[in-house]
Amino acid sequence: MKIALPSRQNNIDDHFGHCEYFTVFTINDDNKEITSQETIASPAGCGCKSNIAQILSKMGVKVMIAGNMGEGAVNVLNNAGIEVLRGCSGDVKNVALKWLDGTLVDSGDSCHEHEHGCHN
Structure with missing residues (x-):
């Protein structure tokens, strides 16, 4: 299984x-350990209007652990079969380990101010 985290300088x-x-x-689903790490370039433009959800889904990503995002992006990711957890911050590996421990929960908060018009 794969999880993805929107990143900047190794932080969410x-x-x-x-x-x-x-x-x-x-x-590794059996022992809940990280077995590998890779980075995927962010497409130009707004996340919810890009093809990133399809790219990540085809790679096998099942969970997106993010800081904040609009409802449009949440819907696009969910429609691609990717569960979303919002309200996270910090070092990406530490956040991933917290998710593996079961200590992360979706904040339910969505970005309401967005200059790119991604909210539909």
Whole structure:
């Protein structure tokens, strides 16, 4: 299984659609350990209007752990089969380990102010 985190300088980026890249961790389901890490370039433009959800889904990503994102992006990711957890911050590996421990919960908060018109 794979999880993705919108990243900037190895930290969770506060805004999904503006991240520098996505950190993708491959998780061993048997022992809940990270087995590999890779980065995927962030597409130009707004996250919810890009093809990043399809790219990540085809790679096997099942969970997006993010700082904040609009409802449009949440819907696009959910429609691609990717569960979303918002309200996270800090070092991407530490956040991934917290998710593996079961200590992360979706904040339910969505970005309401967005200059790119991604909210539909």
